Amino acid sequence: MQVIAQRPKSLRDIPFTYCPGCLHGVAHRLIAESMDELDIRNKTMGVAPVGCSVFAYKFFDCDMAQAAHGRAPAVATGMKRSRPDMCVFTYQGDGDLAAIGTAEIVHAANRGENITVFFVNNAIYGMTGGQMAPTTLPGMKTSTSPYGRDADDIGYPIKASELLATLEAPYYIERVSLLSPQEILKAKKCVHSALKYNKEKRGFTFIEFISTCPTNWGIEPIKSRDWARENMLKFFEIGCFRDKSKTVEGGK
């Protein structure tokens, strides 16, 4: 008998601190598996954000820094410039990346910083207990949009992938879904590509995961995936927004 699927080496033997059914863990696994496959575990450093995934620095079995809220792309820039031979990634939620850290992500992307950014979009602030995020859908109720997000008042959700795709420098930008095993398998390919491009020093790579927040949405895990499919995917379309490997010969 042969083991055909088990915890990747790049994850440490520590249970995640996420709620039951939270898809952060899936995103973590896809990254860790790709690190194993690309054999970059010994030369990878990650940056954990502020938010539910603040403890990501404990989970990945590589060197990790924990960054101030929103600053992960800046911290990663310092790390990458300090150790250019290593692969650097950030792992950020929607409040971290698309609200307080908007400047840092835009400018790291605009510099074509040779890092990979994993962005988990679940349309809500998880750790602080279910407040409105920059990605909260119009009409969606949260503890700080108790009557539903009023787009006329507070604006529409930010489409981070589309926004970054307006810049020249990014090498690869794709939005993927974690809402079913089939979609996860597709997402895995994208995560693998992003880290492969990172290893090959091709430039800035960005993966947006459409995820769920069963706890703060108040919907149990399985149904929360259905809810996300019906609501989030209409607004946040799955797809590739940039892949220079298909347009630029030999990468950068």
Next chain:
Amino acid sequence: MPKMTVDPYYCKGCGLCIKACPKKIIRFSEEINAKGYHYAECFDQDSCIACKLCYVTCPDVAITVEK
């Protein structure tokens, strides 16, 4: 013989693997784990086809699949 096992140390009983399993051979255990969850378990290993979908969907990376 294909086989899936859930490590109760990691499992939080979210049930996503139960939903994912095409053979419907996963259920919540009677027992609870150290964190108080009824973890997932396979009750019919003989029917497992090692499709890995439970592993793929598990957010706590608690599942090992053998073949």
Next chain:
Amino acid sequence: MKADIICSGFGGQGVLTIGKFLAQAAMKEGKKVSWLPSYGPEMRGGTANVSVIISDNDIASPLVSNPSILVALNQPSLDKFGPPTQKGGVILVNSDMTPNKLKRDDVDITYAPMSSIAIECGSTRVLNMVSIGMVIGKTKLVKYETMEQDLRDFLEVKSPELLEANLKALQMGMEYFG
């Protein structure tokens, strides 16, 4: 020996450079020096000035409130720094841009058409070198040879085509006092 110098003029007249060359030459002759510019928005357009101290001893405060040597390249500079100049101090005024004279008779003041001399040397841009020459001619603060060498070292790298006009300006400034 301690000289408290203020050079002042319109932004663009090169007053900061006057100060820098004086300080640098004095440093090379073994003196203690400090160079402190006025900085900020006034560097563009308005009046710019620089305080330079040249001394045999360590320089404590780099501020100059009462200059012993004043180079005033325009009217506002003379109006501002003329009155606080030390009794018996040296004031060199660019008379081309300073219609009103200073009402003091306890200072050693020279009104010289520095802009005109600069044009004679080839360009208004060498006005600052005329002034430096005049400071040397009047006060013997630093040696002419030191200054000439500094000027050569600076311009031969940066813009050799300007060297001739600058050297001429330096010399004409110095020879103004015969």
Next chain:
Amino acid sequence: MAQKVLMKGNEAVAEAAIRAGCRLYFAYPITPQSELIEYMAKMMPKVKGTFIQAESEVAAINMVYGASGCGRRVMTSSSSPGISLKMEGLSYIAGAKLPAVVVNIQRGGPGLGDIQPSQADYFQATKGGGHGDYRLIVLAPNSVQEFADMASEAFDLADKYRNPVMLLADGLLGQMMEPVEFKPAKTEEEIEKLNKQHYDWCMRTNEDGDDRHHHEINSLELDPNVLEKHVLSLHEKYKDIQKNEVRYEKINVKDDNEILCVAYGTASRIVKSAITELQKEGHSVGLVRPITVWPYPSEVIANSITKKTKKVIVFELSLGQMVEDVKLAVNGKLPVDFLGRAGGIVFTPDEVIAKIKESL
């Protein structure tokens, strides 16, 4: 024998930092420190170093955090309003026990204030500055030469204690030119050796084979008991710093001093001029100049008071921030008087003389 060159403080500290082995620099332009960032922009590529003009001061200090977490010598610089923005990052750097050097070319405040020399960031610099229970090591130069010398000292202290070090200067020191003589630049081998000194904790390639290291750069600890232990360990370190790293200069401090002055940085130069003038008139006035404003030379000030001393006077380019530390040092033994100017105004030696003469 190195040659003396006439240089601005802003440029001299940049050159000295590069010579000290700083190969990464991240900053955002602000007057009156812009010559520093411009110098780095010009020189870093020549030593194959990294220069990034960051999108903000906040980003710059976080780039410092990342680079420092990799164990390499890294610096940022700014002026007062920009330093305020960096305080978040500095707190993280202090919490995560990272070495880093920050230059503050102080200007008038509060708010946007003006761009003239000031010492009004003393509280912010010496009392921690950001959130949490931490300290920066703060060096306050008063000449371009000292400013340059302190760059390498700052990196050494930062590395030794794994603590951020601030060079607290001001617009006058940044903008003025004085002769400066540089120490020889560190060789690439020496820099490599410096980088290696942090290998046991910094983020780096895993060269340990299967015996993996997992180095975390972090300031988060949710267990209050563990966090308290961490903060206590920081404070043990601060005690060591207070014991070992106090630096000061005594100028004309004698048994017959009628007045003892305390001033640091630019203000100390003005006071020194005043003391020289007063000496000519036969008055004996001493000056203690803190070179480290944290750790503070409290004992030196206390011990410089003699039976003849009538008063201690503090001179600052602020409305009285260091005066509190002097009062703590003097501990009620003598009255502590104060002269300060705000808004970027630098007092003249005459103003200082007049103030001292009130008490003679």
